[in-house]
Amino acid sequence: MKVTMTVNGKSMSGEAEGRTLLSSFLREELGLTGTHVGCDTSQCGACTVHVDGRQVKACTMFAAEAEGTDVTTIEGMANADGSLNTIQQAFQDYHGLQCGFCTPGMVMAASSLLEQNPKPSETEIREHLHGNICRCTGYHNIVKAIMAASGQDVPAVAAE
Amino acid sequence: MPKDGIGASTKRREDVRFLTGTGRYTDDINLGKQLYVHFLRADVAHARINGIDTSAAEGMPGVVRIFTAKDFEGVGGLPCGWQVTDKHGQPMQEPKHPIIAEGKIRHVGEIVAAVVAETLDQARDAAEAIMPDLEELPAVVDMKEAVREGATKVHDDLTSNLCYDWGFVEENKAAVDEAFEKAAHVTTLELVNNRLVANPMEPRVAVGDYAAHSDESTLYTTSQNPHVIRLLMGAFVLGIPEHKLRVVAPDVGGGFGTKIFHYAEEAFCTFAAKQLRRPVKWTSTRSEAFISDAHGRDHVSKIQIALDADNNFTALRTDTYANMGAYLSTFAPSVPTWLHGVLMAGNYRTPLIYVNVKAVFTNTVPVDAYRGAGRPEATYQLERCIDKCARELGVDPAELRRQNFITPDQFPYATPVAVEYDTGNYHATLDKALELADVAGFEARAEESKRTGKLRGLGIANYIEACGIAPSNLVGQLGARAGLYESATVRVNATGGVVVMTGSHSHGQGHETTFPQVIADMIGIDASQVEIVHGDTANTPMGMGTYGSRSLAVGGSAMFRAAEKVINKAKKIAAHLMEASEGDIELKDGQFTVAGTDKSVAWGDVTLAAYVPHNYPLDQIEPGLEETAFYDPANFTYPSGTYICEVEVDEGTGQVEVLSFTAADDFGNVVNPMIVEGQVHGGVAQGIGQALLENCAYDADGQLLSATYMDYAMPRAADLPMITVDHSCQTPCTHNPLGVKGCGEAGAIGAPPALVNAVLDALNRNGHAVDHIDMPLSPARVWSAMNA
Ligand code: FES
Numbered sequence: 001m002k003v004t005m006t007v008n009g010k011s012m013s014g015e016a017e018g019r020t021l022l023s024s025f026l027r028e029e030l031g032l033t034g035t036h037v038g039c040d041t042s043q044c045g046a047c048t049v050h051v052d053g054r055q056v057k058a059c060t061m062f063a064a065e066a067e068g069t070d071v072t073t074i075e076g077m078a079n080a081d082g083s084l085n086t087i088q089q090a091f092q093d094y095h096g097l098q099c100g101f102c103t104p105g106m107v108m109a110a111s112s113l114l115e116q117n118p119k120p121s122e123t124e125i126r127e128h129l130h131g132n133i134c135r136c137t138g139y140h141n142i143v144k145a146i147m148a149a150s151g152q153d154v155p156a157v158a159a160e
Numbered sequence: 161m162p163k164d165g166i167g168a169s170t171k172r173r174e175d176v177r178f179l180t181g182t183g184r185y186t187d188d189i190n191l192g193k194q195l196y197v198h199f200l201r202a203d204v205a206h207a208r209i210n211g212i213d214t215s216a217a218e219g220m221p222g223v224v225r226i227f228t229a230k231d232f233e234g235v236g237g238l239p240c241g242w243q244v245t246d247k248h249g250q251p252m253q254e255p256k257h258p259i260i261a262e263g264k265i266r267h268v269g270e271i272v273a274a275v276v277a278e279t280l281d282q283a284r285d286a287a288e289a290i291m292p293d294l295e296e297l298p299a300v301v302d303m304k305e306a307v308r309e310g311a312t313k314v315h316d317d318l319t320s321n322l323c324y325d326w327g328f329v330e331e332n333k334a335a336v337d338e339a340f341e342k343a344a345h346v347t348t349l350e351l352v353n354n355r356l357v358a359n360p361m362e363p364r365v366a367v368g369d370y371a372a373h374s375d376e377s378t379l380y381t382t383s384q385n386p387h388v389i390r391l392l393m394g395a396f397v398l399g400i401p402e403h404k405l406r407v408v409a410p411d412v413g414g415g416f417g418t419k420i421f422h423y424a425e426e427a428f429c430t431f432a433a434k435q436l437r438r439p440v441k442w443t444s445t446r447s448e449a450f451i452s453d454a455h456g457r458d459h460v461s462k463i464q465i466a467l468d469a470d471n472n473f474t475a476l477r478t479d480t481y482a483n484m485g486a487y488l489s490t491f492a493p494s495v496p497t498w499l500h501g502v503l504m505a506g507n508y509r510t511p512l513i514y515v516n517v518k519a520v521f522t523n524t525v526p527v528d529a530y531r532g533a534g535r536p537e538a539t540y541q542l543e544r545c546i547d548k549c550a551r552e553l554g555v556d557p558a559e560l561r562r563q564n565f566i567t568p569d570q571f572p573y574a575t576p577v578a579v580e581y582d583t584g585n586y587h588a589t590l591d592k593a594l595e596l597a598d599v600a601g602f603e604a605r606a607e608e609s610k611r612t613g614k615l616r617g618l619g620i621a622n623y624i625e626a627c628g629i630a631p632s633n634l635v636g637q638l639g640a641r642a643g644l645y646e647s648a649t650v651r652v653n654a655t656g657g658v659v660v661m662t663g664s665h666s667h668g669q670g671h672e673t674t675f676p677q678v679i680a681d682m683i684g685i686d687a688s689q690v691e692i693v694h695g696d697t698a699n700t701p702m703g704m705g706t707y708g709s710r711s712l713a714v715g716g717s718a719m720f721r722a723a724e725k726v727i728n729k730a731k732k733i734a735a736h737l738m739e740a741s742e743g744d745i746e747l748k749d750g751q752f753t754v755a756g757t758d759k760s761v762a763w764g765d766v767t768l769a770a771y772v773p774h775n776y777p778l779d780q781i782e783p784g785l786e787e788t789a790f791y792d793p794a795n796f797t798y799p800s801g802t803y804i805c806e807v808e809v810d811e812g813t814g815q816v817e818v819l820s821f822t823a824a825d826d827f828g829n830v831v832n833p834m835i836v837e838g839q840v841h842g843g844v845a846q847g848i849g850q851a852l853l854e855n856c857a858y859d860a861d862g863q864l865l866s867a868t869y870m871d872y873a874m875p876r877a878a879d880l881p882m883i884t885v886d887h888s889c890q891t892p893c894t895h896n897p898l899g900v901k902g903c904g905e906a907g908a909i910g911a912p913p914a915l916v917n918a919v920l921d922a923l924n925r926n927g928h929a930v931d932h933i934d935m936p937l938s939p940a941r942v943w944s945a946m947n948a
């Protein structure tokens with residue numbers, strides 16, 4: 001079947017079977033490979049996107065269910081001029097990523113958090129990231145990056 | 161000094177692509193006319209294969225071909241890269257490791273058949289119609305059971321399930337036993353180093369391709385060492401010469417050891433692409449990863465320390481059973497031996513040491529190196545046993561350690577287990593950690609916890625590791641079937657920019673940022689003028705890859721040596737341009753000067769002259785500016801440190817909360833502190849994961865019980881504290897040009913004993929006399945220990 005949705009502000013269509021997940025549709029049909037797939041039990045959050053403004057794991061939804069929705073993926077997060085947005089910039093500034101595989105999901109989760117809660121505490125950040133696994137960073141610098149992106153004070157990244 | 165030189169926390173340039181979704185991981189690669197493979201994997205641990213009926217599946221929509229073992233008759237098995245010699249001088253038992261199970265299934269997850277189809281869904285659907293005729297056999301899961309007389313054999317053609325029985329140093333055994341007889345005190349501890357799954361967030365992927373016009377095969381794969389895959393797969397499995405085989409490992413989403421090894425799926429996709437003349441792609445699901453990625457750890461050990469009346473360690477002996485799983489993965493035999501036995505001295509002066517390791521085949525997924533590889537197992541035994549010893553003797557665990565430390569004036573220090581530590585200062589990291597963790601204020605905090613009904617404890621662990629793997633002539637004697645040097649080509653372009661082609665591979669470590677910092681420092685140009693190329697055998701001379709915290713120490717040193725050659729040649733050109741003698745030329749801040757004069761010529765002018773050699777000493781030197789170096793380390797490097805963990809235990813539930821974690825490491829010189837700290841954070845998180853949460857559990861039938869993220873507890877953000885990291889204690893490595901030691905594995909090595917020691921401290925200081933709890937310290941285990 002043909003499925004159409006707005007992705008990062010543009011109307012996009014592609015073929016999907018009934019069983020096609022939104023995550024595979026974005027990656028395989030639309031070529032938006034920034035959305036990653038790290039598990040098959042909806043536990044890791046690497047596939048996190050926004051659907052109609054809500055944080056959603058794209059592997060928990062069929063592509064057909066997203067018909068007519070407004071989807072934002074990591075490819076749609078940078079500023080209009082292509083520069084990193086505040087959250088992305090904070091991830092770079094505070095070394096909130098290593099291999100980068102969990103990163104798109106982390107940025108999407110962080111941006112939802114800051115929309116709901118512009119000044120989250122460390123505990124609130126850690127709790128919000130419950131569905132996003134990172135194997136590289138120990139979350140330390142991800143938490144700092146999100147604090148910084150929300151305009152809160154964080155200690156410098158490393159003694160220089 | 162350029163602003164992004166050595167010592168600067170330069171931001172990572174690779175981050176931009178990862179943060180905008182423009183990274184290129186293997187699964188992002190799709191080739192024209194690509195086919196998909198789905199592997200039918202064993203769902204029983206041990207069975208004879210009487211036949212496989214693929215007829216129904218063959219006719220299903222989209223199916224191109226179904227492969228079984230008989231299609232691989234002329235193909236080699238997956239090779240093992242290390243041959244261990246047992247205590248009698250005999251080589252280890254080494255079974256064939258087939259691409260597809262031959263005659264017998266030996267672990268859940270082993271490939272039984274492979275379906276190649278036009279789409280992945282078609283391949284999956286068809287696999288369900290394949291009917292293997294299996295005769296189930298009893299599974300061998302427990303290591304000690306596996307080596308009993310009469311145990312079911314995993315491999316019928318081997319004499320038993322014992323891969324090797326290794327003794328180190330065998331000649332010391334009698335003296336060690338004698339020291340135990342004379343000891344004033346002996347502490348004994350039996351423990352399990354729990355089996356883990358490395359779980360890089362990117363599952364493995366392989367895409368095979370074949371170009372008929374050039375008879376060339378290409379494999380895109382999630383590997384930490386593409387050249388090693390090319391060598392092993394080309395020479396031992398498929399018989400493809402290296403000049404007809406290209407292996408590309410693009411952006412790789414974490415490795416932690418498990419992406420070192422050469423896997424069946426890589427060989428399959430390369431082989432099938434050539435057979436079918438179309439690209440073949442495999443993307444692992446996480447469920448497949450659990451039953452096909454090599455696992456880590458899984459040691460069962462008994463350790464004993466002997467002390468004299470003054471609490472000096474006089475001897476140490478250990479007995480370990482190490483699980484190999486069903487087959488020998490690429491480096492599996494080296495992990496419990498040369499990466500474990502030789503580290504048993506730890507940070508201490510213990511004069512006599514004997515290590516016995518029995519490596520055992522079982523009906524489980526193969527076990528190989530995982531972050532730390534052997535060194536965490538050694539450190540965990542030692543640091544847990546010393547803690548128990550301190551409690552038995554009623555002395556301060558920090559002071560018992562300090563008393564037995566190798567002292568700073570004793571370096572270089574030859575241990576009784578065959579290695580020579582070049583530098584170190586264990587007192588310094590201990591003092592630093594005690595200060596940063598505010599150990600002086602602990603008693604007051606413990607009192608405070610008591611008031612809220614919690615048991616507070618503090619645990620210390622020291623570690624030493626052997627990194628910068630490794631001197632080739634040494635490891636060759638020890639059974640390695642590969643050299644462990646690294647290579648680099650430094651190519652300078654006419655306009656002065658530099659491209660470094662390195663055999664090291666970055667899968668999160670940030671080489672694209674740190675390696676240019678070194679070059680920028682050497683030449684005095686901006687780091688943005690330097691580009692790193694890695695991960696493609698077509699571009700780099702040779703590479704042994706990234707593992708064992710070796711990238712900067714070995715790969716960085718190769719780059720340093722190649723850059724030195726480049727600079728020496730550039731100085732010759734500069735001497736010619738300035739009509740000076742070569743010996744008087746200095747290079748600083750991107751300018752060549754003649755000592756004692758005001759003459760100078762810029763880096764870019766010299767590089768231009770090298771490629772536009774109009775005014776050039778063509779009779780003496782060739783045009784161009786490009787050099788290659790191979791660097792083979794003279795010794796291992798020996799990072800060390802002290803870790804302190806503080807926990808609270810809920811007496812009612814057994815729940816452990818990690819309140820703080822302090823790491824004081826000596827990594828020698830540090831190129832990028834931000835990245836080094838990130839490596840420690842990640843390592844500590846994995847160490848805390850092992851100690852508190854993660855466990856790879858099999859049942860008695862060889863079924864993996866923890867085969868998804870619903871059953872295997874990965875550390876999540878709320879499970880971990882902020883981590884205090886310090887690397888100011890620096891004793892630079894004496895034998896590599898950068899003075900660096902490596903930082904990738906430290907956290908995973910030092911964290912588990914620090915955490916377990918902290919929990920046992922919490923229990924014992926609050927009236928629960930508990931000697932030991934095996935990891936992971938789940939609430940159930942802690943509660944049961946308190947209520948035994
Ligand atoms: S891929 Fe969606 S949660 Fe893991």
Ligand code: FES
Nearest residue numbers: 098102134135136
């Ligand atoms: S950066 Fe590698 S998984 Fe998070």
